[in-house]
Amino acid sequence: MSAADRKAAGLDRGRVGAYLKERLAADTLEVTQLRRNVGGMSRETWFVEVSGTRGATPFTDALTFRVDHPEGSVVPVDLEREYRVFAALTPTEVPVAEALWYETDESLIGRAPFYVRRTVPGSASAGKLFAPDNAEARRRIGRHLAERLAAVHTLDWRAAGLGEFMAVPERPEDCALLELAHYEQAYRAAEPEPMPVVEALFSWLKRNVPTEVERVSLVWGDVGVGNFIYRGDRVVALTDWEQAHLGDPMKDWASALWRGADALLPREEMFEAYEKAGGPRIDEERIHYYSVFIDAEYVCTSFPLLSEFGPQGVRDATFARLGMGVPYMCMDHGLGAIGY
């Protein structure tokens, strides 16, 4: 994409204010804060705080806008699917930010599609959580996270409507193979340079696919510190559902451990809390398998960013860093995990 073709980045405070005044049926409305989230890179996340009046009644609200980068999403999952996951989970016992609406009209705020959810008060900051004097709160949050994970994995996903738009594994092997096919396709579609190490990971994952799974669950898909909101010592919302799917719950444990959730609470204690809360039996072998899977998945979501560098243009330096830093790190890690 050339610089001339690139759409203006960011959100316009005036347009967002005018749009929300209409959408929230307010008589007056002011955007008191508009801030882009630093961190998650799959899409843009904007925090919008407003105050206004309806009739004589003043109100405030805190909303979160999710929109693809001007060049598209980093993850090979469209925005509407992500919105549907939030919408399906909103009335369930799995705590998520309330999904409000999905928009496709670019004339509204200058970007589309986008969706809006209500911001959950609390923090996702690892920095605060890992402050030196916070050890006991970390342990309690680690335990609560494990219990929340059990709630995700025991959710009646059919009743929640998730089976209507997520691929349903018919055999135990499909829990991994359906997702692997999805990510491999996204990787190959970007026509990357030949990468023997990536082929090695794909090959190993296909040759070692688990043939047993205790139950097909909703899989959160990206579990870790930074991907949940906590308040005090309670986990009050789970975020980052873009890679959610139906499959093996052990994949979430692989993700959690890959991202260092055991820095909250030792893994054995997390497992114990999870099983005590009704979560499926822990299987270390499958967790190991999915640890390699996650390396491959990150390669597939990040490496294609590099295909957008070429004679037609370049992307922001954050994408160069992301497109190289994450995949090469994961290739190294994944290869080690399969014994090389």
Next chain:
Amino acid sequence: MRPSPEELLDSLRLSLNETLLPKVEDRWARYVGTAMDLVLQHLKLRLAHEGDVLAEDDADMLAVLASLGTRAAALAEQDTAGTAPRWEELAGLVGAARTAEAGEHGATARNEELRGVVVAVMRWLDEADGADPAVEEMRDEVYRLVRRQVDRTRPLVEPLFMSFRPVAS
């Protein structure tokens, strides 16, 4: 021409880190600035070492492919019953690497061409999986090559690595 490319990269990093970034208050802009610094660190390493890495990588791949080709040709001769994997196919794949003229393309293109042959070999081995114990031995040889490749590249890209593990602020 002076300053050298390396010195110019150092100059850019100096300006970025000591003049620009301390004055940037917007968190997203700081994040982008930090990414720029990491890319500059990577570039410096790449300018200094990429040529050697590619040459070493090419030589390693050619040696492994030649070894696989020799073994595949011998196995093809031994297989009179025609029940084993089609070793002559593998020998043919490997032969493509030998016939490519070194120096015909740029170093990156040549390296990618050879990696493409390695990928083709890996796919062939996957298709022949279980048909002969030699397949697993050859795969092991290729995977050990892949580990060496990753180890060669790692020092160049390590500044860009991104930990997902939690850290205290």
